[in-house]
Amino acid sequence: MIGYVTGRSPLHRAHPYTTLALAGAVLLAAFAMTEPRTVWLLVLAAAALAAVGGVLRSSVRTALLLSLPIWALLFVLYALLGADPRVAFGPLSLSSPGIARALVLGGRVTAIVLSFLTALATTSPHRLVEAMTARGVPFGRTFLLASTLTILPRMRERAAQILEAQQCRGLRLGGSVLARLRALGPLALPLILGALAEVDEQVLALDVRGAAAGARRTAVDPPPDSQIQRALRWSLLLLVTAAYAWKFWSMRG
Amino acid sequence: MTPRVSLVGVTFTYPGADRAALAGVTLDIGAGEIVVVAGAAGAGASTLLLVATGLAPRLVGGTLAGQRAIGARRCGIVFARPWTQLTGLCSTVRDEVAFGPASYGLPRETVLAAAERAMQRLGIAHLAARDPAHLSGGELQRVVVASALALEPDLLALDDPAAELDPEAADALYAMLPQLGRAGTAILIATPDLGRATAVATRAVQLEQGRIVRDGSPAEVEA
Amino acid sequence: MTLRDLVLVRLGVAINLVIGQIVVALLLPIYLDSVGTILVAALVGPRAAITAGLVSQVLSAVISGNFSWLPFAVVQIVIALYASVVARLGAFRRLWTAVAAGIGLGLVAASCSAPISYFLFGGVTAGGVTVVTTVLRALGAPLGVAVASASYATDLLDKAIACGLVCVILRGLPRTLAARFPVLAR
Numbered sequence: 001m002i003g004y005v006t007g008r009s010p011l012h013r014a015h016p017y018t019t020l021a022l023a024g025a026v027l028l029a030a031f032a033m034t035e036p037r038t039v040w041l042l043v044l045a046a047a048a049l050a051a052v053g054g055v056l057r058s059s060v061r062t063a064l065l066l067s068l069p070i071w072a073l074l075f076v077l078y079a080l081l082g083a084d085p086r087v088a089f090g091p092l093s094l095s096s097p098g099i100a101r102a103l104v105l106g107g108r109v110t111a112i113v114l115s116f117l118t119a120l121a122t123t124s125p126h127r128l129v130e131a132m133t134a135r136g137v138p139f140g141r142t143f144l145l146a147s148t149l150t151i152l153p154r155m156r157e158r159a160a161q162i163l164e165a166q167q168c169r170g171l172r173l174g175g176s177v178l179a180r181l182r183a184l185g186p187l188a189l190p191l192i193l194g195a196l197a198e199v200d201e202q203v204l205a206l207d208v209r210g211a212a213a214g215a216r217r218t219a220v221d222p223p224p225d226s227q228i229q230r231a232l233r234w235s236l237l238l239l240v241t242a243a244y245a246w247k248f249w250s251m252r253g
Numbered sequence: 254m255t256p257r258v259s260l261v262g263v264t265f266t267y268p269g270a271d272r273a274a275l276a277g278v279t280l281d282i283g284a285g286e287i288v289v290v291a292g293a294a295g296a297g298a299s300t301l302l303l304v305a306t307g308l309a310p311r312l313v314g315g316t317l318a319g320q321r322a323i324g325a326r327r328c329g330i331v332f333a334r335p336w337t338q339l340t341g342l343c344s345t346v347r348d349e350v351a352f353g354p355a356s357y358g359l360p361r362e363t364v365l366a367a368a369e370r371a372m373q374r375l376g377i378a379h380l381a382a383r384d385p386a387h388l389s390g391g392e393l394q395r396v397v398v399a400s401a402l403a404l405e406p407d408l409l410a411l412d413d414p415a416a417e418l419d420p421e422a423a424d425a426l427y428a429m430l431p432q433l434g435r436a437g438t439a440i441l442i443a444t445p446d447l448g449r450a451t452a453v454a455t456r457a458v459q460l461e462q463g464r465i466v467r468d469g470s471p472a473e474v475e476a
Numbered sequence: 477m478t479l480r481d482l483v484l485v486r487l488g489v490a491i492n493l494v495i496g497q498i499v500v501a502l503l504l505p506i507y508l509d510s511v512g513t514i515l516v517a518a519l520v521g522p523r524a525a526i527t528a529g530l531v532s533q534v535l536s537a538v539i540s541g542n543f544s545w546l547p548f549a550v551v552q553i554v555i556a557l558y559a560s561v562v563a564r565l566g567a568f569r570r571l572w573t574a575v576a577a578g579i580g581l582g583l584v585a586a587s588c589s590a591p592i593s594y595f596l597f598g599g600v601t602a603g604g605v606t607v608v609t610t611v612l613r614a615l616g617a618p619l620g621v622a623v624a625s626a627s628y629a630t631d632l633l634d635k636a637i638a639c640g641l642v643c644v645i646l647r648g649l650p651r652t653l654a655a656r657f658p659v660l661a662r
Contacts, residue, residue, distance in 0.1 A: 002541040027543065031596060066541050073600045073610055081613050105598045109544045116543035126344040139356070140482050144531045147341030148489045149538070150386060154336060155494045163501060173502055180502045181637065185644055187498045192515070192645050195487050196653060198337050203480045204308050205338035208330050209400060210356030212479045218355040218364050220348060269655025312480070314656055341486075 002062060002117065004124050011053035011122035015225040016131045018233060019119045022049055025236040026115035030108040032243035036100055039107035046114040053122040063114040070109050074102040125149065127223045134222035139211055155195065162190050255324040256281040257408040257439035258305045263319035264463075265304050270315075274300040276463040277319070282408070282441065287434045289450040290443040291474045292460035298443035301460065302410040305441055306330055325439065329406035333416035335393035338400075339385055346388070346396050347372070347381040353404040371403040374429065391422035398426065402433075409433065411442045415449065427453050447474065481524045488512035488528035493535060506634040509536070510555050514581075514642045517559035518568050519657045525556035547596055551588045558584050559639075563659075568643045578639030582632035590627040599623040605630050 006012075011019050026046050033039045050059040082098020125146055132142045166186050167173070173183060206212070258281070265275040275297045282288055282305065290298040303309035306328040310317050332338055343349040351368035359367070372378045375395045380388065385396055394417065401409060415423035427449045430440055434455065442450050451457060451471035459467040459474050467473060477485070491512030499508050513532065517525035529552025537543045558581050562568075567577035593601050599609050599619055608626035613619060646660065654660055 002539070023543075027546065031547075062541060070600055070606075073606045074598070076610050077600060077606075077613055077619070078598065081610075101598060105600060109597070112544045113541060116537070117541055120538060120541075126348075129342055133355075140477060143340075143342060143482055144486055144489065144527065145534070148486050148493075148531065148535060150339070150341035151486070151490055152493060152539075153386070155490050156497060159494055159497050163498070177504070180504055183502055184498065184504070184637075184641060187502070188495060188511075188641060189645060189648055191494070191498075192491060193648060193653075195490070196649070198334075199480070199483050199487065200313055200656070201332050201334070201337045202483050203312055204303070204330060205332065205397075206340065206483070207308070207312055207479055208306070208328060208406075209340070209353040209404065211340070213356050213358075215356065215358035218358055218361055220351055220355060220361060220364060267652060267655070269652045 003120060005055055005058070005121045007054050007122065009052060009054035009122060011049070011118070012124075014122075015223050015229050016123045016128040017135075017225075018229045019053075019123050020128075021233045021236050023115040023119035025240050027112050028240045029243045030111050032240070032247045033108070034104060034247065036103035036107065039104050039111065043107050043111045043114065046111045046118070049115055050118040053118050055118055055121040059114055059117045059121060062117055063110055066113050067106065067110045071102075071106050074106050078102040078105075126221075130219050130221045131223050133217050134219035136216050139217060143211070155191070158194070159187075159191050162187060254284060256283050257286075257323070257325040258282045259320075259322040259324070260305065261320040263304060263317065263321055265300060265309060265317050266315055267300075268314040273463050274315075275304060278304075278463070278465055280305075280458065280465065280468070282439045284407070284437045284439055285434045286456055287430055287440045287454045288442070288456045288458060289447070289454040289471060289474065290441060290458050290460060291445075291447055291450075292443075295462075296460040297463040298460055299412050300463070301458075302330065302412055302441055302443050306408060306410050323408075325406065325408035327404055327406045328408045328410065329401035329404060330410040331394075331398050331401050331412065331414050333413040335390060335397050335417065338397045339393070344384055345381065346377060346383050346385055349385050349396055350399045350403050353400060357404075367403045367405070368399075371399040374402060374432075375399040376425070390417045391419055394418055394422070395426070398429075406438065408439045408441070411440065411444070413444045413446070414442070415444070415446060423449060477524060477527070481520050484516055484520055485524050485528045485531070488516035488525070489532045489535060491515065492528070492532040493539065504637075506630075506637055508634065508638050508641070510552070510559075510585075510635065511638045511641055513552060513556050514559040514638055515645060517556055518563040518642060518646060519659060521659060522557055522560035525560055526553050529553060529556045544597070545601065547592055548589060550592065551585055554588050555581060555585055555635075562639075568639070568646050571640060571643050574639045574643035575636050578636035579632055581639060582635035583628065585635055586624070586627040586631035589631065590624045593627065594620060594623045 026042060030042055033042060047060060050056040078098035078101045079094045082095025085096050086093045087096050129142050129146045171183055171186055260278050260280045263275055263278045264273050266273045290301055292298045303313060307323050309315060340349065340352050343352060347368055350371050351364050354364040354367045372381060375398055377395050377399060380392060385393060415426050418426065430453045434440055444450050451474065454471045457471040457474035458465055489512055492509050495508045495511050499506060513525050513529040516528045530549050533546065533549040533552050537546055562577040567573045593599055600606050605626045608629060609622045612622035612625055
């Protein structure tokens, strides 16, 4: 399950920037870690975050599902086709360094996906928009991030309607690759041209409601922040910097 | 009293167009007037709304000749399709209606009060906590009109506002306009729905190929 | 950016995210997830196109849950810049020049994505590209070569078709709508 899940956990009540900072820290730290031990500590940290958010089961399940193809490919690419020395694992002969590498790469992806799924599940889009507005983030940025997600379902619906309509007019979806490529035009063109034709009206509607007024927008429902949370966000930045400093220092040594 | 908008010999041509969408239009709209702009498709009614509110050529490009003076402090516009007019940023009707006042950086209490007033006017206060994405076309159009009214425009342009509404919702929308007019808002309505529009209008203007061919009482245009 | 540019960027992002639906229905071995970025580059310019690319990358991660792909945002910037340059040079005026530009874009994009895939993900990003990588590796190719070859093969085809599609879109714009984009007139 991908998306916001209503709740009252500490993560739900936290300032959206804090939750996103935690996920961001996991993302950055993941690429600083090169040993299976440290990467999997990070995975545990991401799981702990999900537990705090009250979304451990759903996030872990979804993260595993999403990373499953990656794990399968990692197994083939590194464990099976990796360099010597090899270890016997039942009937299989697996590459020892390959296994270590697969654990690092797979662990990275799992940690990142898990932490962001948790952030997504515990950050209400509305609160995020209000948090950004309260911080004076320019209208354009909040508009692009939030508004695009809102128009997607209608655009998908329109794409499905065009598909149906064109099929009624005799368009075939099967056949050779060339035939299918030719079908791309009649499906994509009406969707995109139709959307372009609406741009003027959308711009006019936004303009008269002050979207381009240039004033600092008033946040109607700003989520509360705290000193502790601000300190936490700064600490995360320091931790990530320390992780990279350690990585480069140990590479030199 | 200064007219809300004064046009003298205005000609407007869209970018890339062969002929002018408006040709030599002279028109004054005063406070409290409800003017229906009638005309066949392509006659220039929608364009007149854009020019009168100052949105053309500023936002749509094109060239404007003649004299235009907009006395209105703030203009609002409502189009036929509610979906294209949502900001997409707001997860509740209240926030959607409050978007305008919030965009001007007004104090939070003022923003909320303006949104509440507008919602009450349109009879949608009970929808305040609802997600606009899950409303019917009729409810959504009322949200859009409320959003326009939240900024208390002196000049409100309505481009076929009831096109996607059921008869009951359309009646309710038009029935609200005389009250706005009495409060001093000048209203311009471009619509093929002359029956409803002329019932509330104080004046009617008929366009043909971008020119005003009649400017008088609503009964004249309906005839 | 003007309000109009913002609305066009939003449209570009939506196209990037939705066109995959059509591609899947047609069972084509491509993604076309940059069509919107390239279109915005041609209609508005580089800054708007970069924004469209970056926002698409973030939202794609949000929707699919695959946040490990965020580092590929760099590739979106490169696509946006390249598309803006070739659009100014008139590549989208004819279909064959658009497709040729698309092949060039595929080379450039793969040159950026292959190193990211190799160094950050060991060549494994879960998609058709990685399947090709695995097959090449199983056939004895060194990992770096396998990753690069897979990236180039998929990107060349994908970007050539994407640019061809953008050309068809631009040529299909009604005159009055096309006139609203001064960049096209130049």
